[in-house]
Amino acid sequence: MMRFLMKEASLLLAFVILGGLLLICLWITMNIHQSVMREFQSAQISVILKDGSDRKFKELVEQNSNVIRYDLYSAYRNKERLSSLYPDLKNVIAPLEEKFFPMSAVVSVRDADAFLKSLQQNSQIFESQILHQPPTQIRRFASVLTAVFGCLWLLTLSLVLYFNLERITIREEPRWSLMKMLGAKPHLLFKPLWTGQMIRICMASVFAILLAVIVSYQIEHFFLWTWTRMPFSVWAGFLVVSIGVTTIISFGLFYSRYRQVAIG
Amino acid sequence: MLFEFKKVGKAYGPHRIFRNLDLSIERGTFSILTGPSGAGKTTLFRMMCGLERPSDGEIVFLGRSLSEHSATHLKHIGIVFQSARGLLDETVAYNVSIPLLIDNVPKKEIEKRVMKWLETLGLRHRANSKYRELSGGEIQKAEFARALIRKPRLILADEPTAHLDAIQADMLLDILWDHYQEGATVFISTHHPPRFEHPSILRYHIANNAVKRLGANAEVIPDYVPDLIPLSQLGKDTTL
Numbered sequence: 001m002m003r004f005l006m007k008e009a010s011l012l013l014a015f016v017i018l019g020g021l022l023l024i025c026l027w028i029t030m031n032i033h034q035s036v037m038r039e040f041q042s043a044q045i046s047v048i049l050k051d052g053s054d055r056k057f058k059e060l061v062e063q064n065s066n067v068i069r070y071d072l073y074s075a076y077r078n079k080e081r082l083s084s085l086y087p088d089l090k091n092v093i094a095p096l097e098e099k100f101f102p103m104s105a106v107v108s109v110r111d112a113d114a115f116l117k118s119l120q121q122n123s124q125i126f127e128s129q130i131l132h133q134p135p136t137q138i139r140r141f142a143s144v145l146t147a148v149f150g151c152l153w154l155l156t157l158s159l160v161l162y163f164n165l166e167r168i169t170i171r172e173e174p175r176w177s178l179m180k181m182l183g184a185k186p187h188l189l190f191k192p193l194w195t196g197q198m199i200r201i202c203m204a205s206v207f208a209i210l211l212a213v214i215v216s217y218q219i220e221h222f223f224l225w226t227w228t229r230m231p232f233s234v235w236a237g238f239l240v241v242s243i244g245v246t247t248i249i250s251f252g253l254f255y256s257r258y259r260q261v262a263i264g
Numbered sequence: 265m266l267f268e269f270k271k272v273g274k275a276y277g278p279h280r281i282f283r284n285l286d287l288s289i290e291r292g293t294f295s296i297l298t299g300p301s302g303a304g305k306t307t308l309f310r311m312m313c314g315l316e317r318p319s320d321g322e323i324v325f326l327g328r329s330l331s332e333h334s335a336t337h338l339k340h341i342g343i344v345f346q347s348a349r350g351l352l353d354e355t356v357a358y359n360v361s362i363p364l365l366i367d368n369v370p371k372k373e374i375e376k377r378v379m380k381w382l383e384t385l386g387l388r389h390r391a392n393s394k395y396r397e398l399s400g401g402e403i404q405k406a407e408f409a410r411a412l413i414r415k416p417r418l419i420l421a422d423e424p425t426a427h428l429d430a431i432q433a434d435m436l437l438d439i440l441w442d443h444y445q446e447g448a449t450v451f452i453s454t455h456h457p458p459r460f461e462h463p464s465i466l467r468y469h470i471a472n473n474a475v476k477r478l479g480a481n482a483e484v485i486p487d488y489v490p491d492l493i494p495l496s497q498l499g500k501d502t503t504l
Binding site for chain 1: 336363
């Protein structure tokens with residue numbers, strides 16, 4: 001019995017820690033989405049247009065649903081921009097003819113790779129390079145990390161419930177057997193069992209939330225950045241998901257054990 | 265017909281207990297089952313409750329195959345086994361009240377009915393004792409109370425008086441007899457057939473993988489004399 005309790009206590013602790021980590025990961029992912037992505041949501045591509053290809057380029061970008069917006073710069077405008085960018089070279093740039101400053105465009109797109117592919121088909125007209133691409137790798141990494149913690153959290157929850165139910169089954173087998181003999185329906189036996197599990201999991205979830213709150217305050221304190229607070233709906237959602245998953249797993253485990261208990 | 269066994273067979277591995285068993289039990293009858301130990305009386309009882317499935321054939325209960333009934337059909341059956349099935353760490357009162365708790369009977373009503381039964385069986389002073397503290401006879405009576413507290417339509421009792429002295433055994437049989445007279449069907453296995461000599465009691469005998477219906481006492485016992493009724497039934501109306 002002592003071994004059972006020790007196992008359960010350590011699993012419950014693991015559940016709290018993993019729950020906390022899951023929430024923190026969720027919080028960081030949300031921040032990456034909200035702050036970083038807001039600033040660099042789309043990729044920017046600089047395209048150098050060859051002489052006389054501006055009309056064809058306009059047709060191409062206007063028909064492409066991947067393009068969010070584009071700005072065309074004429075040769076004259078490019079010469080002006082260069083002069084204002086490098087004032088020391090103004091005297092050198094001024095006498096140069098406009099043909100040395102080709103027409104260009106800055107295109108904002110959702111998917112840089114797809115846009116570049118479409119440009120490659122017209123490589124004789126355009127030359128292009130990516131100016132900026134959003135940090136999709138970070139976003140992917142944060143999402144994968146959240147998914148991993150989510151899976152680990154689910155696994156721990158299943159283990160917590162399984163070992164708890166094992167202990168209860170050993171203790172309650174005579175009662176279940178007698179109740180079965182007297183015609184009790186399974187839900188009558190499941191109800192008190194579910195209540196116990198629910199109290200345990202709710203308490204563990206609250207501890208996980210507290211842990212996440214404390215750690216997130218520490219992160220905010222040590223890493224100065226424009227952190228946004230986790231909305232209340234996420235905390236509440238975590239609790240609701242915990243309750244829902246506990247109910248489903250508990251009933252599944254209970255029913256499989258209940259069926260094995262001999263009647264009378 | 266309450267129960268019908270149709271070509272029922274039962275075997276535990278190579279050990280065969282019943283072969284092609286055909287048996288019917290009518291509603292509103294009081295029957296006893298006799299036979300040597302190990303002949304299969306308890307197995308027959310367990311199959312009737314649906315606690316054990318037959319290896320072959322079919323058992324029909326109230327016109328439907330027993331396998332088609334949900335577990336709730338057991339609410340209509342009061343079962344008393346030879347050995348205690350109660351919860352040893354719970355009180356006597358709680359153990360007796362379990363069927364009513366399952367049926368969602370109000371608390372006050374439960375208390376009233378439990379106390380009435382414990383009073384009838386002389387167990388009131390033991391209401392708050394743990395089941396494990398009871399003697400064999402007291403446990404048998406508490407098991408009886410738990411089986412009958414719902415007023416079941418069918419009472420199956422497997423050697424219900426095995427742990428009781430003659431006076432207490434007669435008292436329990438009187439209670440069963442009252443239930444029978446109120447319309448319940450009673451089926452009892454026993455090693456003491458002389459206790460059941462009322463002329464209307466039906467007799468079954470189990471031996472050699474089969475159950476034989478012998479008939480009512482009045483037909484079975486040679487030169488049946490109505491005086492052979494149990495002492496406890498004296499003074500009651502025993503006419504057929």
